[in-house]
Structures are given as structure tokens and as C-alpha cells.
Amino acid sequence: MASPKALGVLFLLIMSGSAFAASGDNNDPANASGTNWTNPDSVYASDDARATYTNIAQDTLFVTDFTIGAASGATIDSIVVSIEGHGTAGNSARRTLAISLTKDGTNKMGDVVTLTLLKNTDTAQEVTGSTNGLWGVSWTDTEINASTFGVIINNNNTTADEIRIDHVQVKVFWTGDVTAPTIIQCHLQGYGR
DSSP states (O other): OOOOEEOOOOOOOOOOOOOOEEEOOSBOOSEEEOTTEESGGGGGSSSSOOEEEOOSSOOEEEEEOOOOOOOTTOEEEEEEEEEEEEEOOSSGGGGEEEEEEESSSSSOEEEEEEEEOEESOOEEEEEEOTTTTTTTSOOOHHHHHSTTOEEEEEESSSSOOOEEEEEEEEEEEEEOOOOOOOOOOOOOOOEEO
């Protein structure tokens, strides 16, 4: 009599890592402050409540804590800043902002980009740094996700014409973890008596 024979084969596939391009979408800030800026926290939402500036000192508006949510280990590909607001001056040079990014909530990093606001009409305008969209700086997911990451805004003119900013947003594009999959294969052979 032939003995029973069992035959089994099992394959187990475990994948770790995946490749994807992602965006933190348009992210709103949770913190804003600035000397000689009136109502700086009005930049949190597009609601016609505005942070205003009417000084000649070119004081800084710090806008931070965007809760980006870039994936752990992600490569940061580009950063886009959106400013919604307007100026009151007839001369466009008097409605120009100097915009930069910060890692620590205080110091400017890399490129400073200028943006001319429209006269008396709130319009959202997007700006990006000139060096491959990274503003001339290398970024990590930890730096982008930090509450101190943000936007620094200065009036680019020394006149006292009013600048009004309704909303500031940041969009970050990144490439996720591109670690090659790990494959484990188990093979069980049959046995018999």
C-alpha cells in the first residue's frame, strides 16, 4: 500500500516601500505675527478679513505652522506659495512684496521672490522659488512638517501705502519612499513514508 504523500507550496510576498508623487494640497497656516502688521492672524483663511501694513520700515510678517504632512522619508520636489491680497497704491512698485521661506520661523532661507499685488482687488497669486521650485534650499520632510516652516513676507517698498493680505497658503510637492520592494519566498516540499 502506498503511503500518503503531502505536497504543498507556499509563496509569501512582502512589499515595503512604494513610489508615488504626492502633494500636501493647499495648506493654511495656524500662526502669524509681525511688528507693525495689524491683525496678522487674518491670513489664516480667505474670508475678507485682512492683515494690513502701512509702515515704511519694511517689517516682516511671519506666517508658519502649515501642517504639511509630507510622507516620512519623502524627497521634497517643489514649494508653491499662494498670496491673496491687494494694495491701495496706484504705482505697482508700491504694491510689491518680497516673499521668502523659513525653516526656523525667523530666518529667511534661499530665494527672495517679489510679487506685485493688484490694486484694490483681492486675487490669489502663486509664486515659487527660482531654483527648481525649491527656493534655492534643500528640504527634508521633517523641516517641511515642522511648525516653524513657513513664509516670510515684507513690503518691498519704503512708502506707507497700505498692503492688505487676506490669505496665505503653501502647497508642497514631494516624491514618496522609493525603496525597492522586499520579496520573501517560502517553498515547502512534500514528504512521504
